[in-house]
Amino acid sequence: MKFVKPLLLAALLAAGAAQAGTAIVIGGALKTDNDAVWQRIVDEAGGAGARIAVFATAAANPARSGAQIAAALNRRGAQAEVIPVAPRLAGVDLAAKLADPALIAQVKAARAVFFSGGAQELIVDTLQPGGQPTAMLKAIREVFDGGGVVAGTSAGAAIMSRMMFRDAQDNLDILKGRWRERREYDRGLGFVGPDLFIDQHFLKRGRIGRMLPAMRAFGYRLGLGVEEDSAIVVKGTAVEVIGARGALLVDLSDASSDARLPHFNLRGARLSYLDRGDRHDLATGVTTPAAHKLREPRIDPTASDYKPYLRADTYFLDILGDNTLVTAMAQLLDSPAPEVRGLAWRARPRGGDAAPDVGFEFRLYKGAGLTGWFSGALGGEDYTVLNARLDVQPVRVATPFVTPITAP
Numbered sequence: 086m087k088f089v090k091p092l093l094l095a096a097l098l099a100a101g102a103a104q105a106g107t108a109i110v111i112g113g114a115l116k117t118d119n120d121a122v123w124q125r126i127v128d129e130a131g132g133a134g135a136r137i138a139v140f141a142t143a144a145a146n147p148a149r150s151g152a153q154i155a156a157a158l159n160r161r162g163a164q165a166e167v168i169p170v171a172p173r174l175a176g177v178d179l180a181a182k183l184a185d186p187a188l189i190a191q192v193k194a195a196r197a198v199f200f201s202g203g204a205q206e207l208i209v210d211t212l213q214p215g216g217q218p219t220a221m222l223k224a225i226r227e228v229f230d231g232g233g234v235v236a237g238t239s240a241g242a243a244i245m246s247r248m249m250f251r252d253a254q255d256n257l258d259i260l261k262g263r264w265r266e267r268r269e270y271d272r273g274l275g276f277v278g279p280d281l282f283i284d285q286h287f288l289k290r291g292r293i294g295r296m297l298p299a300m301r302a303f304g305y306r307l308g309l310g311v312e313e314d315s316a317i318v319v320k321g322t323a324v325e326v327i328g329a330r331g332a333l334l335v336d337l338s339d340a341s342s343d344a345r346l347p348h349f350n351l352r353g354a355r356l357s358y359l360d361r362g363d364r365h366d367l368a369t370g371v372t373t374p375a376a377h378k379l380r381e382p383r384i385d386p387t388a389s390d391y392k393p394y395l396r397a398d399t400y401f402l403d404i405l406g407d408n409t410l411v412t413a414m415a416q417l418l419d420s421p422a423p424e425v426r427g428l429a430w431r432a433r434p435r436g437g438d439a440a441p442d443v444g445f446e447f448r449l450y451k452g453a454g455l456t457g458w459f460s461g462a463l464g465g466e467d468y469t470v471l472n473a474r475l476d477v478q479p480v481r482v483a484t485p486f487v488t489p490i491t492a493p
Contacts, residue, residue: 117153168188195228216437281307294307308335316328326359331359
């Protein structure tokens with residue numbers, strides 16, 4: 086994808102080593118009663134009395150969003166204050182606020198910074214216009230480099246990697262190569278280091294469809310897609326999953342593509358679903374399941390005593406649907422089927438689509454290292470699935486997909 090190269094090169098040259106602080110990446114739609122996430126932010130910032138600077142820069146209503154976030158943190162013992170730096174904040178001189186010595190000093194005195202949800206392009210355009218850091222962003226980095234915390238939800242999560250999706254809501258458009266610099270993708274702020282790609286609202290919105298092309302184009306080996314009302318805590322190479330659900334780890338170390346095909350394709354990707362309570366080391370590749378999972382038998386399809394629980398042999402007609410991918414991964418792990426397939430496609434082609442009959446078949450299959458755990462201890466049917474293999478193949482889809490049967 087030639088259009089990516091200038092920006093990619095600049096980002097690679099600017100990227101440094103992994104930061105010293107703690108990044109808490111929240112997948113969006115964070116509920117106010119999710120103590121596992123809110124309290125963890127406060128605890129990582131030092132516990133009771135921790136000073137936290139709240140940036141509602143991305144929000145549609147910054148005053149309301151900032152106040153809600155600060156209140157949620159303060160209920161857990163923090164001393165959170167809203168920093169009035171947001172382009173949609175009425176009656177505020179944004180340029181003056183960005184350079185205000187008092188506000189900059191307030192941020193530097195904090196032990197954590199929290200970015201709200203909204204439109205991530207507003208964060209980078211405000212704090213890093215034209216790719217150049219403002220004094221305010223330098224203050225935030227000083228907090229982080231000093232061992233502090235940077236947390237963000239939704240848009241605030243998107244900015245965590247060195248490259249990010251700016252405004253790319255359609256997975257199929259990205260799969261079909263319809264994305265542009267400064268429109269659908271942009272530089273992020275890089276708090277998780279240069280080697281890990283981040284995406285949010287991940288399972289709910291089927292964003293594996295946009296993550297895979299982005300990782301290939303931007304040169305990423307590892308990606309983490311965080312689900313809604315869930316978070317990952319990143320300290321160096323250590324990752325812990327907290328909250329309501331989990332995160333999908335994508336590893337393209339052994340993946341390849343066929344350049345002869347006119348559309349995106351991929352072979353040999355590895356997917357792991359890390360559930361709440363699971364830990365993973367990005368350097369060693371070792372996953373430690375949550376304690377309640379370890380009390381259950383390990384599921385190993387190659388073991389002599391393997392007894393698959395699931396019997397369904399489903400072809401998923403919307404593999405990018407709400408949590409469908411993890412359902413398919415669980416079926417692969419815990420059923421006798423050697424593979425599970427699904428389709429990413431558009432039943433009603435849109436105007437301007439140069440390839441309306443092109444879809445993408447996702448083939449999950451068993452390979453070396455596929456293993457996992459299941460537990461119902463937390464009230465759900467919770468799987469951890471490690472090392473499922475994935476191929477993505479462009480396919481032709483009939484239009485219309487179905488034809489009604491009529492009476493003779």
